[in-house]
Amino acid sequence: MTANAFDQAYFERFYFNRRTRIAEPAYFDHLAAFTGAYLKLLDCPVARVLDMGCGAGLLHRGLRRAFRGVKIDACDVSEYVCERFGWQCVSIEEYEVKRSYDLVICHDVLQYLDDKAAGRAIDKLASLSHRALLFGVLTREDWEHNCDQTLTDSNAHLRSTAWYRRRLGAHFRNAGGGLYIKRDASVVLFSLESF
Secondary structure, three states: OOHHHOOHHHHHHHHHOOOOOOOOHHHHHHHHHHHHHHHHHOOOOOOEEEEEOOOOOOOHHHHHHHOOOOEEEEEEOOHHHHHHHOOEEOOOOOOOOOOOEEEEEEEOOHHHOOHHHHHHHHHHHHHHEEEEEEEEOOOHHHHHHOOOOOOOOOOOOOOOHHHHHHHHHOOEEEEEOOEEEEOOOOOOOOHHHOO
């Protein structure tokens, strides 16, 4: 999909319209609260966050509650949301910064990239994070068994869960719940807390 596909109509359909949106706003608050609580439990401090492919920034309110004083950098390829909310308009591959982040978020983004671009994006996300990644994506298995297909955007590259696990596993330990901890981070994950 091109960046132009993520226009006002896309965001109205999947995020803003109460009848057609994929998730209620409370979902994003719960996800942010979970992320904050779990990373605090793991003694993984978060002061700088990068939300890559942030869309309407629906996680930001909850992240600010979970991590007091957090600095959130937000990027998206959609000119519409960047202009509306003030985000930086840039793709994962084009994003350049000299410092890494405590937490990088990439939620419901990579299914819009082909296999090569998605693989490069995972490598880029790993280079941008020095502690943790919150990652979510529509997989083939989710499309077939878990999601409401009447509400979910079907214009996606549906890859297997195993495809993502292999690529993420090169850089991160899976902590569950969509949270991944960098392999070289000094964060202790007990054996039953990761897989």
